[in-house]
Amino acid sequence: MTDSLLAVGFVHEDVSRFHHHASIIYEVKVMLTRDWNVELVHTLREGNQAANLLAKKGISDGNPFIMLQDPPEDMRDCLSADSLGISC
Numbered sequence: 001m002t003d004s005l006l007a008v009g010f011v012h013e014d015v016s017r018f019h020h021h022a023s024i025i026y027e028v029k030v031m032l033t034r035d036w037n038v039e040l041v042h043t044l045r046e047g048n049q050a051a052n053l054l055a056k057k058g059i060s061d062g063n064p065f066i067m068l069q070d071p072p073e074d075m076r077d078c079l080s081a082d083s084l085g086i087s088c
Contacts, residue, residue, distance in 0.1 A: 005042045012040070049088045050078040 010025045011032070019025065032038055045052045053075050058066065071079055081088035 008040050008042045046087060048082055050075055050082045053078050 010019075010021070011028050015022060015025050032040075043051075050071075057072070078088040
């Protein structure tokens, strides 16, 4: 089972309050109760190359939090490919 599939499962299922990420999972669940339409689904890495690229950048950067105003230059081709349903 992949990390992202586990994360979706944590949000959809009950998680022990002693779980290492219980506070984050709780906050996500609270956000999902707001008056908006949100759907969490698992997508295979090959189906979302842009997110995969961002995840790799996050791991290699070593910074625990990065805020982007615009997509990185090297990610733009992947975003276009993802929107067309092809791989980059």
